[in-house]
Amino acid sequence: VASISAQHCRTLPGRPLAEVETPALLVDVARLDANIAALAEFLRRRAPGIRLRPHAKTHKCAEIARRQVAAGAVGVCCQTLGEAEAMAGGGIADILVTNEIADAGKAARLAAIASVATVSVCADDSGQVALLADAAASRGVTLGVLVEVDVGGGRCGVGSAAAALDLAASITRAPGLRFAGLQAYHGRAQHLRTHAEREAAIAGAVAAAEEAADLIRRSGIACPTITGAGTGTFEIEAASATYTELQCGSYVFMDVDYGRNARSAVGGVPDFAHALTVLTTVISRPRPERAVCDAGLKAFSLDSGPPSLALHPGLDFRGASDEHSTLGVDDGSELRIGDRLQLLPGHCDPTVALHDRIIAHENGVVTSVWPVARGW
Numbered sequence: 018v019a020s021i022s023a024q025h026c027r028t029l030p031g032r033p034l035a036e037v038e039t040p041a042l043l044v045d046v047a048r049l050d051a052n053i054a055a056l057a058e059f060l061r062r063r064a065p066g067i068r069l070r071p072h073a074k075t076h077k078c079a080e081i082a083r084r085q086v087a088a089g090a091v092g093v094c095c096q097t098l099g100e101a102e103a104m105a106g107g108g109i110a111d112i113l114v115t116n117e118i119a120d121a122g123k124a125a126r127l128a129a130i131a132s133v134a135t136v137s138v139c140a141d142d143s144g145q146v147a148l149l150a151d152a153a154a155s156r157g158v159t160l161g162v163l164v165e166v167d168v169g170g171g172r173c174g175v176g177s178a179a180a181a182l183d184l185a186a187s188i189t190r191a192p193g194l195r196f197a198g199l200q201a202y203h204g205r206a207q208h209l210r211t212h213a214e215r216e217a218a219i220a221g222a223v224a225a226a227e228e229a230a231d232l233i234r235r236s237g238i239a240c241p242t243i244t245g246a247g248t249g250t251f252e253i254e255a256a257s258a259t260y261t262e263l264q265c266g267s268y269v270f271m272d273v274d275y276g277r278n279a280r281s282a283v284g285g286v287p288d289f290a291h292a293l294t295v296l297t298t299v300i301s302r303p304r305p306e307r308a309v310c311d312a313g314l315k316a317f318s319l320d321s322g323p324p325s326l327a328l329h330p331g332l333d334f335r336g337a338s339d340e341h342s343t344l345g346v347d348d349g350s351e352l353r354i355g356d357r358l359q360l361l362p363g364h365c366d367p368t369v370a371l372h373d374r375i376i377a378h379e380n381g382v383v384t385s386v387w388p389v390a391r392g393w
């Protein structure tokens with residue numbers, strides 16, 4: 018029985034969207050490509066010296082990463098080794114794992130990836146550096162290591178420039194490791210709603226990154242890369258003269274939560290289009306004012322609020338359980354059992370992680386089915 022689903026997906030390319038079994042994750046290829054092109058073009062014009070290394074945690078999909086690289090990205094960021102393995106397997110030549118590795122098994126997996134791609138990773142403690150050095154030595158590879166600095170996001174990262182220097186020095190001494198620079202991502206700044214708030218947060222990030230880089234360089238250690246930024250703030254880091262690389266992820270798909278950010282005060286920042294939707298079927302119309310569809314908590318994430326029904330005026334989201342959503346239906350709606358709806362997810366990354374595949378479509382027709390690398 019399980020193979021029916023795989024068989025269904027094999028036969029989909031060239032078929033109308035109406036034949037896709039639901040719930041299903043869809044990407045509008047024209048919008049996806051427009052988002053990729055818009056960011057690449059903005060950076061080419063406004064920040065030509067700054068590299069783009071999009072975050073692949075958003076899509077977990079080598080096909081999309083290849084499109085980003087074809088548009089000029091230097092490689093990708095990954096959060097998990099499962100993503101990094103899928104990207105390397107899909108031909109992405111330069112991978113930065115923007116995360117800390119805390120066990121020998123994962124360090125060995127990372128070193129294995131470094132035998133087919135250029136690999137770098139973050140550290141904020143000498144224990145991680147020791148694990149990475151052992152793994153690199155036993156595999157005979159070199160791993161780039163960036164010191165992660167907490168620039169205000171309050172997640173991983175050393176808390177001072179002095180600690181950043183200590184760790185950078187220990188990386189330069191470790192065989193098999195190459196000190197690559199600083200990871201300086203301010204996650205919390207991305208969803209601050211006004212440009213002024215985002216600008217103030219990133220000013221703090223720039224100051225913290227600059228202080229650490231300056232101390233490292235004054236001690237005679239080169240600090241070639243300072244990397245960070247996301248979809249909410251990239252134009253601010255790009256204008257900083259500190260950051261050399263940007264890690265935007267969500268821009269490829271956009272989501273409802275990013276749609277709540279007030280526009281950037283910097284001119285020319287693209288308005289990214291909603292390219293990702295969850296396709297669902299109305300399975301019940303128990304009352305005139307209520308519809309039930311077959312996409313619930315297992316088809317979209319609710320951590321940043323409910324999906325939007327902006328594509329379907331007259332309907333509103335009321336609630337979700339595992340495999341159902343209940344929708345409010347305006348008077349006079351013709352909505353029927355069997356009708357299909359496209360929901361805009363509240364938060365794209367955790368929504369993608371609920372699906373085994375992305376159905377790519379153009380003009381109402383499925384063009385391809387792309388695997389999602391869900392494993393860790």
Ligand SMILES: *Cc1c(COP(=O)(O)O)cnc(C)c1O
Pocket residue numbers: 072074075094096115202204207245246247248249264265266267268
């Ligand atoms: C999620 C993430 C990004 C990308 O952020 P978006 O808001 O999706 O653009 C970049 N860098 C790191 C380290 C992240 O965790």
